[in-house]
Amino acid sequence: MTAIVEVHDLVREYRMGDERVPALRGVSFTVHETDSVAIVGPSGCGKSTLLNLLGVIDRPTSGTVSIGGARVDQLSDARATEFRLRRIGFVFQRFYLLQALTARENVELPLAEAGVGSAKRRARALELLEYVGLDRRERHRPSQLSGGEQQRVAIARALANRPALLLADEPTGELDARTGAEMIALLTRLNADGTTIVVVTHDEELARAAKRVIHMRDGLVVDDARRDPADLRVEPRGVTPEAHER
Amino acid sequence: MIATLAAASLIRHRARTALAILGVAVSAAMLLDMVMLASGMRESFRGLLLSQGFQLRLSPRGTLPFDTEATIRDAASLLATVRARPTVAAVSPVLGGQLHFPVGDSTVTASALGVEPAVQGDYELVSGRSPTAPDELVTNDATLRALGRTVGDTVRAAAGYDPQLRTLSGERTLRIVGRVRFIYLALDQRAVALPISTLRAVNGPSSAERISLAMVKLRPGADIERERSTLLALLPRVTVISTAEALKQVDERLSYFRQLAVILGAVSLVVGFLLVTTLVTVSVNERIGEISVMRAIGVRRWRVVAQILLESSAIMLIAAPVGLALGLVTARWLNSILARFPGLPERIDFFLFQPRAAWTALGLLVLSGILAGIYPSWRSASLPIATTLRQEAVG
Secondary structure (H helix, E strand, O other): OOEEEEEEEEEEEEEEOOEEEEEEEEEEEEEEOOOEEEEEOOOOOOHHHHHHHHOOOOOOOEEEEEEOOEEOOOOOHHHHHHHHHHHEEEEOOOOOOOOOOOHHHHHHHHHHHOOOOHHHHHHHHHHHHHHOOOHHHOOOOHHHOOHHHHHHHHHHHHHOOOOOEEEEEOOOOOOOHHHHHHHHHHHHHHHHOOOEEEEEOOOHHHHHHOOEEEEEEOOEEEEEEEOOHHHOOOOOOOOOHHHOOO | OHHHHHHHHHHHOHHHHHHHHHHHHHHHHHHHHHHHHHHHHHHHHHHHHHOOOOOEEEEEOOOOOOOOOOOEOOHHHHHHHHHOOOOEEEEEEEEEEEEEEEEOOEEEEEEEEEEOOOOOOOEEEEEEOOOOOOOEEEEOHHHHHHHOOOOOOEEEEEOEEEOOOOEEEOOEEEEEEEEEEEOOOOOOOOEEEEEHHHHHHHHOHHHOOOEOEEEEEEOOOOOHHHHHHHHHHHOOOEEEEEHHHHHHHHHHHOHHHHHHHHHHHHHHHHHHHHHHHHHHHHHHHHOHHHHHHHHHOOOOHHHHHHHHHHHHHHHHHHHHHHHHHHHHHHHHHHHHHHOOOOOOOOOOOOOOOOHHHHHHHHHHHHHHHHHHHHHHHHHHHOOOHHHHHHHHHHO
């Protein structure tokens, strides 16, 4: 299998006055294509810091990060932005949709930034909204959607430019149990359709659905376990996998 | 997409957008009014001086035209000297004075201008005709109203009036042959114009061969300043003032006024600038999370800045024409108030719309407003994404 993410001896320290506070203290691992990885651990263990470094929205103090064979830990701002646009999909705990735009326009935003023409991006946005089961809500604004629906739109937005890697930070953190279960099913189906996913979560159900779980504590990886495929939970609900063709 | 986002953002905060447009429009209106005020009186005065085509004015030595009651004696020889100049096309002598008109038990007093009707440059005919006979005069509306007369009526006029004895001297009957508008006099100032010979006759020997002012029209192509110097050398008893010189003196007298307008105009510009800076800063601070998300999903920094600048540009571009309209209406209103200032010529405008100056001022305001948005938007687009998102999540 091809390695999509390669992290080597990653260190990230923050300055607090004169003091250096380590968030990551030498993390190394590899994620392969079509993998689904859940990073778990107590608050403050460095999960989100690690996700930010994988998402190229932060720089490590030392160590290397490669995604799709390219070093991304020392990219300039412009190159990092371009990399995020074309190779990374982000899903946030709080959805972070642009309130001024409709669901479809939110999905179109990264496509427009990538220079896709209006007809093509509209078609792609509708295709993705259909994939996440929201094709009838394309004209709704975020305030008119439930939390679960907003997170689905956020996932559709993250998939817009067919990223190599989907990163999700507590994607079920703001959802109730039922909606959370639907979200897990959607992410599982997405992974089954070929998207490599790395999630940071406290949600045991979500972690249980991943093929691999990395446990962190005090800025270090303390356990890295691959699950038996027979134990994986896959409960797709209301999604059309054919829509997401890579 | 950026335009959609910018428009959506402005529409989403309708009240704030409307208030911002109104605020900038008021600032633009004030700036425009100050620009109009700074040059209005000067340009208006210039137009007034040039309106009848006289480029030089001769007044008693050391005085400005009609600044004092001083007159020039031996007018005939002076006028002959001036008329003999090859560059002179016409000379219009003017004698100033007063006439008293008995109306019932009271007396109406009016300024009187003795002129040569064929070459005069002091009034514009509204109706009727100019005097052609010695016993004819023309008046303005204020005098007609005070006299209760109309064109075609006759009036008794006297040069002298003793208020204690209530007696008139040098009385004669004159016929009103025209209704006029005096160019250099206030709208409500009672005034009449009559042949200079008639006014001299009414006044008696004291004003014989005297004039208060002579206005000189030069032939096309004549060098005005050179002719002025020549006349000054030829006529040591008079002051010769050109339009440019008169404007210079007006400029000196209006300098405080103009400085005030420039200062207030600059204040308006700064207020507009600060208003947009505050607005953009508030708007950006409110959207730091949104901006960080845009950056996280790959939206380029310059495009985030462009979106915010587009919003501030839209506000400025909508506010500018609103401000222009508001400024013009306000200027007209203020002008009507200031025009009532006693003694001002009817045609003097305090606020004069000069397209180039107006567009420059408004352009400067729009530009400063747009520039005001660059720093806060660039700064917010440059914030560390991960840290900002974490703070937003905690917030």
